[in-house]
Amino acid sequence: MSEKRSTHPTAVLLVLALSTFAIVVMQSLVLPILPGLATSLHVSMADVSWVVTVNLLSAAVFTPILGSLGDALGRKRVLMITLVLVTAGSVLAALSHTMWVVLIGRALQGMGFAAMPLAIGIVRSIFPAHRVPASLALLSALTGIGAGAGLLFSGLLTKADVTAQGMFWIxxxxTAIGLLGVAVLVRLTETTSKFTADVWGALTLAGGLVCIVLGINRGTAWGWGSGIILGLFAGGAALLALWGFVETRVRQPLVDMRMMRNPVVLGTNLTAFLAGAGMFGAFVLVLQFVQTPSQAGYGFGSDVLGAGLTLLPLTAGTLAAAALVATLIRRVGPRWPLAIGMFTAAGTFAYLAGFHAEHWEFYVASGLLGLGLGLAMGAMPALLNTSVAPEKTSVANSVNSTLRSVGGSIGTAIATAILASRTLPGVPLPTVDGYVIAFLVAGGICVLAVVAALLVPYRHGTTGTAGARGVEDIIQGAPRPAPAVS
Structure with missing residues (x-):
């Protein structure tokens, strides 16, 4: 308990929030500046799109690996290493005018996605009991806030004539400030447990995720029915199956498969995957709709800054949800906020399918989507942590985060494919009906996420269940053994 008293929770939370927020922002910050980046690097738009793809591949591979290392070697140590690598990646991208060096920098930046689950583990380890639920909710909510904020910041900086390289310097x-804050303020005495590198587990997991994410993100460009895309999906599925087999055979697996088979963990991860597929595609839909010239019969002709401002209410909604979710977790447990959040998202897409003629309607939808996103993302770590031991916190949340990201990639691909299949005659723009269908599909996926959340076998306040013991441990900050897997 002395360790908890020696920390300054507000200062620690602020520095963890800054670090994770900056990393999420930099992922979407580059999207509006890709044309300028292509010009400065002297490459085509097809080539510069690898700046996004490489970042996503790196995130998918290294998030679970770094989360596992954090649990074994110390979360503060691994978080600091992660922030060093991310900062170095930003500097490389800022200094270089060579494509391959920028890609290395973006790969290093992608490792930063591991900062969120590492920060969740730190909060669970050292924060006072009454601060844990709200702190976890805020950190998780930053995932949604950062995506919209990155687009807004990019628009503001573009208006101020800041170059792509200048944005990388920012x-x-x-992240350098975040690194300094973690080093000074996070007072966490960590001991390194006996650790044996699970090389085959890491290789098979990395290979499988690379194949799946690469196939999803390059499917439109290379053709969904092409041999290379089908081969990537088949190879990815085979490697992930092999990874599951390897993890059950090694003495110290990268990811404990018994933990992953726990019904609460399994249900939460399924909900995370569906949440990513349903909600994260919304950014693409909303941004493209509001930027469509009104001459197409819909849209508002917004520029990059205007599109970013459309997502500004998402930040307010997410912050409101983060403030509310901790109270809900205490009273009814984390499963209901998760289900309510996904239900709110489903309702938002139904609203957009029916009301999209005025720009203000998208501001309303953005705020509602932020409310749903904040409730769902804030509840997930609390629900997940009810069934994992404290020493497994980071890797469990890392896998959850990776599944959410993969789901987001799939959701974006689905939305893009729907819009591409319905275009105006002679104009490379989607029809308004294409958007309506995409909104309804996204809403349908969110409904599936509601069902998945309600099916999670968690019972709040029932003595003797893993879920009840787990949420009390989160609130009270008490360590506990991992529950048995049925």
Whole structure:
């Protein structure tokens, strides 16, 4: 308990929030500046799109690996290493005018996605009991806030004539400040447990995720029915199956498969995957709709800054949800906020399918989507942590985060494919009906996420269940053994 008293929770939370927020922001910050980046690097738009793809591949591979290392070697140590790598990646991207060096920098930046589950583990380890639920909710909510904020910041900086390389310098400064704050303020005595590198587990997991994410993100460009895309999906599925087999055979697996088979963990991860597929595709739909010239019969002709401002209410909604979710977790447990959040998202897409003629309707939808996103993302770590031991916190949340990201990639691909299948005659723009269908599909996926959340076998306040013991441990900050897997 002395360790908890020696920390300054507000200061620690602020520095963890800054670090994770800056990393999420830098992922979407580059999207509006890709044309300028292509010009400065002297490459085509097809080539510069690898700046996004490489970042996503790196995130998918390294998030679970770094989360596992954090649990074994110390979360503060691994978080600091992660922030060093992310900062170095931003500096590389800022200094270089060579494509391959920028890609290395973006790969290093992608490792930063591991910062969120590592920060969740730190909060669970050292924060006072009454601060844990709200702190976890805020950190998780930053995932949604950062995606919209990155687009807004990019628009503001573009208006101020800041170059792409200048934006990378700003990213480097933000994560460097976060690194300094973690080093000074996070007072966490960590012991390194006996650790044996699970090389085959890491290779098979990395290979499988690379194949799946690469296939999803390059499917439109290379053709969904092409041999290379089908081969990537088949190879990815085979490697992930092999990874599951390897993890049950090694003495110290990268990811404990018994933990992953726990019904609460399994249900939460399924909900995370569906939440990513349903909600994260919304950013693409909303941004493209509001930027469509009104001459197409819909849209508002917004520029990058205007599109970013459309997502500004999402931040307010997410922060409101983060403030509310901790109280809900205490009273009814984390499963209901998760289900309510996904139900709110489903209702938002139904609203957009029926009301999209005025720009203000998208501001309303953005705020509602932020409310749903904040409730769902804030409840997930609390629900997940009810069934994992404290020493497995980071890797469990890392896998959850990876599944959410993969789901988001799939959701974006689905939305893009729907819009591409319905275009105006002679104009490379989607029809308004294409958007309506995409909104309804996204809403349908969110409904599936509601069902998945309600099926999670968690019972709040029931003595003797893993879920009841787990949420009390989160609130009270008490360590506990991992529950048995049925």
């Amino acid at each position: 990213s480097a400064a933000a």
